[in-house]
Amino acid sequence: MPTDIDVSTGKCPVEGCCYVQAKGRSPDFKRHLATHTAALVPDKWICCGLPIQDARERGVHVSRDTVPREYEGIPMVGGCGQRFSRQDALKRHLDQGKGCIGKVDAPYLRGNQEKSAEKKSR
Ligand SMILES: [Zn+2]
Numbered sequence: 120m121p122t123d124i125d126v127s128t129g130k131c132p133v134e135g136c137c138y139v140q141a142k143g144r145s146p147d148f149k150r151h152l153a154t155h156t157a158a159l160v161p162d163k164w165i166c167c168g169l170p171i172q173d174a175r176e177r178g179v180h181v182s183r184d185t186v187p188r189e190y191e192g193i194p195m196v197g198g199c200g201q202r203f204s205r206q207d208a209l210k211r212h213l214d215q216g217k218g219c220i221g222k223v224d225a226p227y228l229r230g231n232q233e234k235s236a237e238k239k240s241r
Pocket residue numbers: 131132133136137138151152155
């Protein structure tokens with residue numbers, strides 16, 4: 120994800136965008152960039168797999184060669200990394216049995232973290 124403007128040209132680093140920043144006004148650019156990031160699907164619901172220990176407990180063979188994918192600082196295995204805009208979409212993906220493992224209600228999923236944060240604030 121590009122986050123910085125090309126200072127020499129003032130051009131937006133996002134591919135396909137023709138926005139050019141007027142000199143010396145970076146707050147404008149930050150606001151502009153936010154319009155791009157908001158459009159992206161956040162990794163709230165990601166097929167991130169399971170923490171290595173959980174995967175082993177489920178009988179998943181985790182070999183020494185398996186490179187875990189890190190999510191929220193936890194090394195995970197068994198996910199494909201695909202992102203979903205909704206929890207039920209992720210659930211459907213896991214239910215399809217394409218070899219991905221995961222837990223849609225896992226506390227480490229950013230979507231679930233947001234949910235519990237909402238509860239607390241109420
Ligand atoms: Zn742009």
